[in-house]
Amino acid sequence: MINLNSFLKHKSLYYDKIDYEVIKFSWNVLKVHIKLPFVIHIIGTNGKGSTSRFLAHYLNKKDYKVLHYSSPHILKLNERIWVNGSDIQDKTLELAHIRLQNLLDKNLLDKLTYFEYMTLLALFLSHDMDYLILEAGLGGEFDATNVIKNDLTLVTPIDFDHQDFLGNTIKEIASTKLRACDKKMILSYQAHKEVYDIAYDIKSNKKIDIKILKDFNKYKLKKKFAVYLMQNLHLAIEAIHDLKIDLNLELFEDIEIFGRFYQFKKNIIIDVGHNVLAAKALYEELKDKKIILIYNSYVNKNYKQILSILQAIIKEIFILEIHDKRIVNKKILIKTCQELNLNIRQNISLTQDEEYLVFGSFLTVEKFLHINRNL
Secondary structure (H helix, E strand, O other), rough: OOOOOHHHHOOOOOOOOOOOHHHHHHHHHHHHHHHOOOOEEOOOOHHHHHHHHHHHHHHHHHOOEEEEEEEOOOHHHHHHHHEEEOOOOOHHHHHHHHHHHHOOHHHHHHHHHHHHHHHHHHHOOOOOEEEEEEEOOOOOOOHHHHHOOOEEEEEOOOOOOOOHHOOOOHHHHHHHHHOOOEEEEEEEEOOOOOHHHHHHHHHHOOOOEEEEEEOOOOOOOOOOOOOOHHHHHHHHHHHHOOOOOOOHHHHOOOOOOOOEEEEEOOOOEEEOOOOOHHHHHHHHHHHOOOOOEEOOOOOOOOOOOOOOOHHEEEEEEEOOOOOOEEEEEEHHHHHHHHHHHEEEOOOOHHHOOOOEEEEHHHHHHHHHHHHHHOO
């Protein structure tokens, strides 16, 4: 039997199409061996990672046993499964991997994608937890994380993203995501009215409870977070209230939301965001500055619109070279920058007298951190 890392090397990191039956069949085999805890499902376009981590961090501080499953990782696979305050240990992952290999037949193991297999590992490892917090991957209704029934669904802002799978309109995208809700839904701020409309339609059809979060200035922390992170914090706090757990804001003061408007160095911010909504949020945080943008993009993202949003704060842009077929062709990206009259840097040497933003995808941040690991 090969170890987990070797096994995953043969797995697809992305979908050409979604075959939901594979994960369903796999779960049907595994579910008799697992007693699931209270399941909190996080869906939306932006803010799933920070909302989940705020909530998981707090529950852990209150001495609940909690597993937080997220994707993708930045530096190491273990980041995807966070248990009781720490990324999961290699030995624990390997033991769970061995159990899954013994429980699932080869046909299913061969067909499962990277994300689906990691989701099953997370579900398996959630046995005996008090709470399982699951971040959806690219969708909702047909996402691997939706193979189980959820007790509470938190909805972060929904915008255009993954149109190849979710649809070309906000109505289509929101419908696919929101249909993942099984019992109760709490919605954060939404820029598109259609999201609220669809939520109420689903409430009527599925007879679920729904709450709309409107006040995003209610709670203040000593520690400063970006505005969009504070919105996500408010959503996590609303979940805490719904769980009837008492609130102590001081328990959030030592949390680190790595990769989300994260102050890597005094003059370097890293952010794994990669879509239009993320660009708008970053612009609001940095609109009084001039930054050197260290950037790259997936080919299926609206990188021209993203760069147009950030254009006013970009002093120069450096395209971080990434060799991955999901990444946009460098010549095309350069042409886009030229069309926007952005000053392109051919090489970069980080200095103390400039401010930098590393942005564009998890891959961009990962590559930057690997190159600059000794900073």
